[in-house]
Amino acid sequence: MYQKGVKHLCDNGLTQVPNKYILPEPDRPHSLVVDGCIDLPVIDFAQLQGANRPRVLESIARACQEFGFFQLINHSIGDETIGKMIDVSTRFFELPFEERQRYMSSDLHAPVRYGTSFNQNNDQVFCWRDFLKLSCQPMQDFASFWPSSPLDLREAVGVYSTKTRQLYETMMEAILESLGVMNNSAIYEGGNQLMMVNWYPACPQPQLTLGLPPHSDYSLLTLLLQDQVAGLQIQHNGKWVTVKPVPNSFVVNIGDQFEILSNGRYKSVVHRVAVNSERSRLSVASLHSLDINQNVTPSAILIDDSNPRLYRDTNFADFLDYISSSDFKCKRFLESRKLHSI
Ligand SMILES: O=C(O)CCC(=O)C(=O)O
Numbered sequence: 024m025y026q027k028g029v030k031h032l033c034d035n036g037l038t039q040v041p042n043k044y045i046l047p048e049p050d051r052p053h054s055l056v057v058d059g060c061i062d063l064p065v066i067d068f069a070q071l072q073g074a075n076r077p078r079v080l081e082s083i084a085r086a087c088q089e090f091g092f093f094q095l096i097n098h099s100i101g102d103e104t105i106g107k108m109i110d111v112s113t114r115f116f117e118l119p120f121e122e123r124q125r126y127m128s129s130d131l132h133a134p135v136r137y138g139t140s141f142n143q144n145n146d147q148v149f150c151w152r153d154f155l156k157l158s159c160q161p162m163q164d165f166a167s168f169w170p171s172s173p174l175d176l177r178e179a180v181g182v183y184s185t186k187t188r189q190l191y192e193t194m195m196e197a198i199l200e201s202l203g204v205m206n207n208s209a210i211y212e213g214g215n216q217l218m219m220v221n222w223y224p225a226c227p228q229p230q231l232t233l234g235l236p237p238h239s240d241y242s243l244l245t246l247l248l249q250d251q252v253a254g255l256q257i258q259h260n261g262k263w264v265t266v267k268p269v270p271n272s273f274v275v276n277i278g279d280q281f282e283i284l285s286n287g288r289y290k291s292v293v294h295r296v297a298v299n300s301e302r303s304r305l306s307v308a309s310l311h312s313l314d315i316n317q318n319v320t321p322s323a324i325l326i327d328d329s330n331p332r333l334y335r336d337t338n339f340a341d342f343l344d345y346i347s348s349s350d351f352k353c354k355r356f357l358e359s360r361k362l363h364s365i
């Protein structure tokens with residue numbers, strides 16, 4: 024019954040968190056280890072386009088080194104596109120269960136997948152999240168698989184994914200430039216784009232469970248849209264800190280593939296999601312990575328005698344194999360790609 028998702032469970036009335044979702048004591052989101060809200064470094068996309076570019080690139084480098092995350096403002100994706108994406112996603116999760124169930128699949132490679140928890144095939148303890156995962160790139164291959172209800176979903180996802188894709192390419196160019204890696208559009212053109220729409224229902228005992236367990240993203244880069252309900256927490260200086268939502272901005276974070284590409288200069292930082300008893304929360308993560316079988320390799324110009332190569336080549340298919348074969352937690356996939364001299 025837990026396989027049907029948290030929304031389904033809550034719709035049937037719930038005053039306590041079932042055992043299936045109760046984390047062992049040390050894994051719970053204790054308020055003691057949470058160091059309050061932080062303002063992530065803010066990067067002004069508009070400034071990146073003009074004479075201030077060198078200064079903005081320095082701020083990007085600092086943000087990527089210190090946090091692995093930043094807030095992107097003035098990013099040129101209109102409020103209307105963002106508003107529609109949030110609205111249509113919310114309406115998807117409000118559809119009757121039978122309608123959502125049509126997209127349920129335990130196949131990690133399915134182009135459209137409605138599911139629950141983190142990896143419901145393997146998780147011992149479930150997390151307090153339902154999701155809709157949509158493959159987006161190349162769009163002509165995938166759009167016909169996207170849910171046909173709500174009626175305006177395909178159009179909203181089409182516009183939103185095209186615009187986030189363009190923004191991703193511009194940000195990749197800038198982030199690589201901040202590392203001194205120039206003229207490398209071949210790395211990020213084409214590639215894979217997955218839209219992960221996350222729904223975290225309000226939870227009667229939020230201190231016992233998590234919306235998502237600690238993990239790093241496998242992507243090169245993730246562009247995250249969150250609504251106004253706080254929940255995202257990142258590891259910073261050994262503590263969990265909550266990221267304050269900024270309206271109409273994107274939270275941009277470095278993924279495992281970028282950590283490898285940068286030979287460890289920029290780290291893919293572990294994050295998790297806390298839930299709350301007051302409000303449900305929606306987020307849309309646009310995960311951008313290389314094509315499924317395309318290897319990511321540390322950039323040659325970031326390797327020399329004093330900076331030896333730190334990672335072996337890997338690809339997205341390896342990651343999917345990894346998460347289907349083990350109880351995937353934290354950064355263990357990336358750890359498994361490290362060359363053992365470090
Ligand atoms: O909901 C969030 O704020 C984060 C989602 C996330 O980390 C993910 O989808 O990988």
Ligand SMILES: [Fe+2]
Pocket residue numbers: 238239240294
């Ligand atoms: Fe994530």
